[in-house]
Amino acid sequence: MSNIRDSRVANSLDQDFSSDLELAILLHERNQLLDSFKCLEIAYKNGEPLAIYLYCIHLREGIGCKPNQPLAFQSLLNGIYQLNNQIVNQSDTVELHNQNVNQSVKSVQTDQIDLHDVDVKTKTDEKLQRQQQLIQLKTRITCVFIISLLTYEVGVCYMNNWGINKNKKSGIYYISIAASLGLDKALEHMGHLWYKGNGVKRSLLMAAKNYRLAYKDKRHSPMGMTWIWDTKYDMQSDGKVYDHYHQIYPKYNHRHIPFEKRDKRCFWCRD
Numbered sequence: 001m002s003n004i005r006d007s008r009v010a011n012s013l014d015q016d017f018s019s020d021l022e023l024a025i026l027l028h029e030r031n032q033l034l035d036s037f038k039c040l041e042i043a044y045k046n047g048e049p050l051a052i053y054l055y056c057i058h059l060r061e062g063i064g065c066k067p068n069q070p071l072a073f074q075s076l077l078n079g080i081y082q083l084n085n086q087i088v089n090q091s092d093t094v095e096l097h098n099q100n101v102n103q104s105v106k107s108v109q110t111d112q113i114d115l116h117d118v119d120v121k122t123k124t125d126e127k128l129q130r131q132q133q134l135i136q137l138k139t140r141i142t143c144v145f146i147i148s149l150l151t152y153e154v155g156v157c158y159m160n161n162w163g164i165n166k167n168k169k170s171g172i173y174y175i176s177i178a179a180s181l182g183l184d185k186a187l188e189h190m191g192h193l194w195y196k197g198n199g200v201k202r203s204l205l206m207a208a209k210n211y212r213l214a215y216k217d218k219r220h221s222p223m224g225m226t227w228i229w230d231t232k233y234d235m236q237s238d239g240k241v242y243d244h245y246h247q248i249y250p251k252y253n254h255r256h257i258p259f260e261k262r263d264k265r266c267f268w269c270r271d
Contacts, residue, residue, distance in 0.1 A: 019043060021051045028064075037064030044075070047086065049139075049146040052079035056153065060162060069163030076157070080150045083143045090136050144181065152178035152186045168199040179210065187214035191228075208233035 024039035037058055043051030056079060058064055060072035155174030158167050172193065178186035191210035194203050208228040215221040218229045 019048060020046070021048050021054075024051070024054075033064030035064075040064075044079075047082055049083055049086075049142050052082065053146050053149050053153075056150070060157075069157075071163070073154070073157050073163030076150050076154050080147055080154075083147050083150075087140055087143050090140060145183075148178045148181035148183040148186065151175075151181070152183055152189075155186075172199050179213075184214045187211075205233055 020039040020043040024036045024043060027033075027036035027039060037055075040051055040055045040058060044055040052075075056072050056075045059067070059075060060069055061067060151174050155171045155178065156162070157164055158171030158174065160166070172190075175186050175189055175193075179190045187210045191207045191214060192198075193200055194207035194210060196202070200206075208230075211221070211225060211228040215225070215228075218226070221228065
């Protein structure tokens with residue numbers, strides 16, 4: 001692998017690559033897929049979040065290697081477990097660092113040391129602590145985003161029989177987890193499932209809710225999807241749209257509902 005790295009870098013560009021992932025991306029852009037996949041495999045073993053996702057997709061689709069869907073499915077699950085452990089380890093290191101800082105402050109208070117030196121040390125410690133917290137926050141955000149991508153791909157594998165037996169219930173479960181993490185692609189997929197009634201009971205309300213979260217704004221919604229912004233699909237703060245009467249009579253016979261029980265946002269109760 002070192003021969004590949006030295007030869008490609010010498011022949012392509014005089015750059016210093018900080019990770020195997022950057023080299024894999026460069027080789028992929030130059031259509032050298034075999035070498036790119038080897039670099040991705042090394043980055044996957046090193047635990048880089050983006051490399052884990054790209055390695056699984058390359059392995060499933062057969063980009064630079066023979067397609068192996070069962071191994072790709074197992075690598076998706078292993079990647080979720082690995083990134084989850086990284087987040088847990090980061091939280092543990094933050095707690096240990098805070099404990100060490102508190103102990104050092106207590107020791108300084110007990111000992112007789114120059115106050116000016118103490119202020120300088122505390123300021124430098126605070127700056128270093130803030131920098132470390134920012135780095136850890138960025139890595140945690142990327143890990144959570146890659147976990148959402150990996151869980152979505154696991155759900156897609158269940159839905160399409162890729163490396164695992166087809167199971168719509170498990171596929172919808174994993175896709176819903178990715179949607180709860182805020183992945184736009186998973187939210188759009190869940191909206192499509194609710195709209196078509198594929199594996200779930202058909203509900204235009206839930207479809208509109210997921211589509212709205214995916215598109216964020218009416219201006220960004222694609223053509224033919226303006227119906228999701230209708231007022232009759234607005235939800236209350238408690239997550240319910242209408243009361244008991246509206247659940248029993250969703251689209252008809254609303255005239256016999258008492259006037260005080262009518263909802264102004266209901267399209268069928270406006271008269």
